[in-house]
Structure formats: structure tokens, C-alpha cells
Amino acid sequence: MIIRKLFKFENAHIVRGCSTVKCRSSIHGHSYKVELLFASNFLDNGQMVYDFGLMKQNMKDLVESFDHAIALWRDDDPEFVRDMKKHSARWVELPVSPSAEQFSRVIFVMIEKLLSLISTQNGEKEVRLESVIVHETATGYAQCFVQDAHSKNMGEIKLEEIVFSPQVLEDFKDKDLFEKIKRGETFLNPASV
Numbered sequence: 001m002i003i004r005k006l007f008k009f010e011n012a013h014i015v016r017g018c019s020t021v022k023c024r025s026s027i028h029g030h031s032y033k034v035e036l037l038f039a040s041n042f043l044d045n046g047q048m049v050y051d052f053g054l055m056k057q058n059m060k061d062l063v064e065s066f067d068h069a070i071a072l073w074r075d076d077d078p079e080f081v082r083d084m085k086k087h088s089a090r091w092v093e094l095p096v097s098p099s100a101e102q103f104s105r106v107i108f109v110m111i112e113k114l115l116s117l118i119s120t121q122n123g124e125k126e127v128r129l130e131s132v133i134v135h136e137t138a139t140g141y142a143q144c145f146v147q148d149a150h151s152k153n154m155g156e157i158k159l160e161e162i163v164f165s166p167q168v169l170e171d172f173k174d175k176d177l178f179e180k181i182k183r184g185e186t187f188l189n190p191a192s193v
């Protein structure tokens with residue numbers, strides 16, 4: 001059984017090296033839609049794979065860390081990266097370029113790690129992140145599966161190499177959320193949401 005939860009964020013980027021001239025040469029924004037797909041062969045005490053309400057805690061915060069931010073590729077022109085950081089309070093620096101494909105991989109790696117740290121309280125069993133779909137526009141999207149998320153061919157994504165601006169960190173409900181995830185701390189799901 002697969003369930004999906006949709007999240008949204010507004011983000012600006014430039015994607016160097018792509019074929020589309022507008023995309024590689026001008027900063028532009030998209031209203032992203034992100035689908036998290038979870039799978040299990042079991043149901044919890046509410047006869048659900050995983051309560052959608054539980055996803056609106058730290059998972060939502062992680063996905064929405066990109067909202068009203070600029071996504072920067074670490075290996076972009078250092079002057080561009082410096083200027084963007086200077087003029088935008090909310091930015092996220094990535095070890096990969098912010099194409100829809102790489103967004104889906106980055107989000108997969110973050111959510112997969114968070115899910116592995118969650119201790120559930122309502123009988124959820126063997127819930128896994130099946131896929132992440134990132135809709136960049138109404139007509140184009142990328143879908144990441146586990147083998148894509150960890151593909152060396154597509155560029156390794158390490159959590160330590162994802163950098164959120166101080167303002168993004170400040171805007172998390174739990175300001176230490178990302179540090180706790182990187183440290184591998186356990187997150188106890190609330191009994192009720």
C-alpha cells in the first residue's frame with residue numbers, strides 16, 4: 001500500500017549547464033509541489049499506513065525549509081553564491097544543482113533519514129519512503145526512488161553538505177531540527193496531533 005502527502009513551497013534558482021537558455025541564465029522561481037510517497041504492508045491502530053497529520057510536524061518543516069528561499073549550488077560561481085547569500089535571508093546551499101531531479105533527491109535523503117529516526121506510538125510498522133516527486137511546474141516533474149537518492153552517478157548527497165541559512169534554521173519550529181537529524185537523535189511521534 002502506498003500513501004502520498006503533498007507539500008508546497010516557492011523557491012528561486014538558476015540551473016547552470018542545462019539546455020534551456022532562460023533556465024540556465026536567469027534567476028527564476030517556481031511554485032513547487034512535493035509529493036512524499038510512503039509504503040507499508042501493515043496498517044497502524046487507525047488502519048492507516050502513517051497518519052497524514054504526523055507528516056505535518058518535522059517532515060513538513062524540512063520540505064518547507066525551501067519556501068521563499070533561493071536554492072544555491074555550492075559549485076556555482078563563488079561571486080554569485082556570495083551575492084545571493086548577502087541579499088536573501090533565506091537560502092539553502094546544496095552539493096548539487098537545484099534541478100527538479102536534484103530537489104527530489106535532496107528531499108528524499110532528508111526525509112528518509114528523519115523517518116529512520118522516528119519512534120512511532122500508534123502501531124505503525126515497516127513504513128518506508130517509497131518515492132519523492134517534485135513538480136517544478138504544472139507540466140514537469142522529477143520522481144526519485146531510493147536507488148536514485150543514493151546514486152553516485154548523480155552526485156552523492158550528504159546531509160552534512162546541505163547548508164541552511166541562519167534565517168531558515170531560525171524559522172524551524174524546532175530550531176535544532178536539522179542538527180538533531182544530522183546527529184541521529186531519535187524523534188518520538190506525538191500520541192495525538
Ligand SMILES: Nc1nc2c(c(=O)[nH]1)N=C([C@H](O)[C@H](O)COP(=O)(O)OP(=O)(O)OP(=O)(O)O)CN2
Nearest residue numbers: 015018020023028098099100101136137138139140
Ligand atoms: N528535466 C528537467 N528539465 C528542466 C528543468 C528541470 O529541473 N529538469 N528545469 C527547467 C527550468 O527550471 C524551467 O523554468 C522549467 O522548464 P519548462 O518545464 O520548460 O517550463 P515552462 O513553464 O516553460 O513549460 P511549459 O511547457 O510552458 O509548461 C527547464 N528544464
